[in-house]
Each structure stands twice: as C-alpha cells, then as structure tokens.
Amino acid sequence: MILVKKYVKLVKKLGEFMETLLLIVSILLIAIVLLQSNKASDASQIITGGNAELFQNQKERGSELLITRITLILGLAFFVLSFILYIS
Numbered sequence: 001m002i003l004v005k006k007y008v009k010l011v012k013k014l015g016e017f018m019e020t021l022l023l024i025v026s027i028l029l030i031a032i033v034l035l036q037s038n039k040a041s042d043a044s045q046i047i048t049g050g051n052a053e054l055f056q057n058q059k060e061r062g063s064e065l066l067i068t069r070i071t072l073i074l075g076l077a078f079f080v081l082s083f084i085l086y087i088s
Helices: 004-034 042-050 063-087
Strands: none
Touching: 004 042
16 A cells, blocks of 8 residues: 555656656747748748748758757657656
8 A cells, every 4th residue: 555655656746747847848849949040031922932942952051950950859859748648
C-alpha cells in the first residue's frame, strides 16, 4: 500500500513537471516562430501568389538556418510532450 502511494505521488509530480515543460516549450516555440524572417514581401502576395520566389528552393544560411532547426526541434518536442500527457 505504501509503494502504491509513493508511485501515485511520483506520477503526479512527473505529470506536473511535464506540464511545466510543455508550457516552456510552447512559449519558446511562439517566440522562435515570431523571429523567423518573412519570405513573402507582403501578406497579400501570400494569398494571391504574387511572390514567385516564395516556393523556390532557397538555401538558408547562418542564423536563419539555426532558427529553422530550433523551430523544428521545439515543434517535435511540443508534439511528443502533448502526446505523452494525453496518454497518461
């Protein structure tokens, strides 16, 4: 009985830690997405297709590449943490 109480307490603490971690990842993901450069020069050009260079294969370099990779990592972390919290 004592082991079950300790297990329940441990799972509850782990759940709280995961929720806190998900909150931190969410805030970081929002911030890093806002830091990304805008590839279209005008918002209306995204909808109308006026920017022909938007979908061309352009290599990212330097800080833009770093921000893209951080976005990918944070997005995956958000997905995994959300899924783990959902099934638990």
